[in-house]
Amino acid sequence: MTLGWAVISTGRHAENKIAPAIHAAPHAELVAVCSRDQQRADAFAERHGALAAYDSIESVLQDSRVDAVFIVSPNALHASQTIQAARAGKHVLTEKPMATSVEDAIAMIQVCRQHGVMLGVGFHLRTHPAHLEILRVLQQQALGTIALLNGQWGFGARGQVMPPPRPPLQQWWEEPELIGGASTMMGTGVHVVDLYRFLLGQEIVELTALADGQTPNQPLEQLLTMSLRFEDGPLATICCGRRLPDSLNDLVIYGSDGRVASRGTLWEAREGSLEIVSETVNTTADYPHAFLANYIDELEDFYYAVTEKREPAATGLDGLRAVEVTLAMITAAREKHTVKIERHTP
Ligand SMILES: NC(=O)c1ccc[n+]([C@@H]2O[C@H](COP(=O)([O-])OP(=O)(O)OC[C@H]3O[C@@H](n4cnc5c(N)ncnc54)[C@H](OP(=O)(O)O)[C@@H]3O)[C@@H](O)[C@H]2O)c1
Structure with missing residues (x-):
């Protein structure tokens, strides 16, 4: 079937x-x-x-x-x-x-x-085997108490300070109404937000943000940094942008008993490597470039969710949580203060 x-x-x-x-x-x-x-x-x-x-x-x-x-x-x-x-x-x-x-x-x-x-x-990103391995290790508490997550997903082209104008069919990315009031947050930042929630199994309670946009003259940011606090205490940073041609798209998580470094896995294609250094788990893994693998697994997961009548890897509620965080980011960057995340029950 x-x-x-x-x-x-x-x-x-x-x-x-x-x-x-x-x-x-x-x-x-x-x-x-x-x-x-x-x-x-x-x-x-x-x-x-x-x-x-x-x-x-x-x-x-x-x-x-x-x-x-x-x-x-x-x-x-x-x-x-x-x-x-x-x-x-x-x-x-x-x-x-x-x-x-x-x-x-x-x-x-x-x-x-x-x-x-x-x-x-x-x-x-929920389907990348590096992230699934991190989830397993965190659930085993191999890193002890999680203190900090640092993640970055950026890209760009050398020689360009700002990205050039987009061709006609892609112009909607420049229209605040159609894109939703944020640019690089929508492109890549939301993926990192969701991955953090997935790995920690916790919600973000507050955040602050600095961006090169969210102003009347430049409503859409192309470069963004966020600091976030999770409900059980971990702090996190997310950097993303379209002005980072040589971006290292890494995720590093630090706990009281060790750290994981997931290098180059914050991307569309499946690729990168994983290094876990801790009291109980010490491993490395490499993921050869597989352009479609994350999306194929996403489709297969959805098929099994439908046929087995179970939830898919990322649910509507996960989508809603990312929307709440995105809207808080926009307010924080625009008004320049820390914003508490309001959670809604659908
Ligand atoms: N998960 C991921 O890895 C990932 C990666 C990239 C993008 N995305 C998401 O996928 C979606 C599409 O992104 P994309 O990069 O494919 O966009 P895109 O290349 O800019 O194209 C979007 C398409 O939407 C239609 N469109 C353009 N302007 C429109 C308008 N004003 N009103 C209605 N339709 C319009 C056009 O197709 P038609 O006219 O033929 O309908 C256009 O080709 C976004 O939500 C993006 O966030 C996800």
Whole structure:
């Protein structure tokens, strides 16, 4: 058995990662693609071997071969598309950020629940074996009491102080309404937020942030640092940006009995290495570059979540928590003070 997928939007993530990963995943079939433009949908379907191409989500949702939609559209559209799909009885795996407001995220969770469909969020870092090994080691308490997490996910191009303007189909990344009021936080920061929550099994209670944006002249930041406090005491930093061409995208966690260094694993492709140094566990591992592996595992996890009627790796609630943290980051950077995170029950 396979899940019949429809990909919603034909941007870079759909083109380079999601459609190829659906092809490569054992339990996934690319049934349909949706674009605002029929020609773009047709061309995408031809390139990726989709069975159907549509220029509206309504048409996609009428296709009985579609079991699930993978929403890869601009951030502010994730909520309405999720709700439409759920009402049509389709399962939803939506890209991060799940939504651009708490109200939208809650509505997505509620409507999916009411219609008995699965809702997952594309936090693919949860599938990297380095992160799964860290989770195992932390659950064994091999690092003792966790004190500090440092994580960075950045990128850029040498010689560019600021990223150049984007081509027309990517302009939505520059529109505060469509992207959700933050830029590099939406691109990579939310992944690190989610990974910290996943590894610690704790919520973030407060944060502060400094950014090169969140001002009237430059509403969207391209460089961001955050300091966060978790409920049981650990502190954490997250740095992200599009101005960091030689970024070391590492995660380091320090505890009272040791540390883990997960080097180069904060990325889209599966790659990097892991070093654990502690009283009881001392290991290293290397992860050869596997471009699609994290996304293939994400799709397979979602398939098993649907067929086994269990939660996916990242749930709607995980998506909501990342939205809450993102909105707190925007307030902290704009108003220049520490912000307590308000948690909501969907
Ligand atoms: N988890 C990950 O690793 C990862 C990586 C990259 C991106 N993402 C997420 O995936 C989503 C898409 O990112 P992307 O990099 O693929 O974006 P993108 O390349 O900029 O393309 C997005 C697509 O959305 C459609 N679109 C563009 N402007 C629009 C507008 N104003 N209104 C409605 N539709 C519009 C276009 O497709 P059509 O006109 O054909 O519909 C466009 O090709 C985002 O939510 C992003 O955060 C996740």
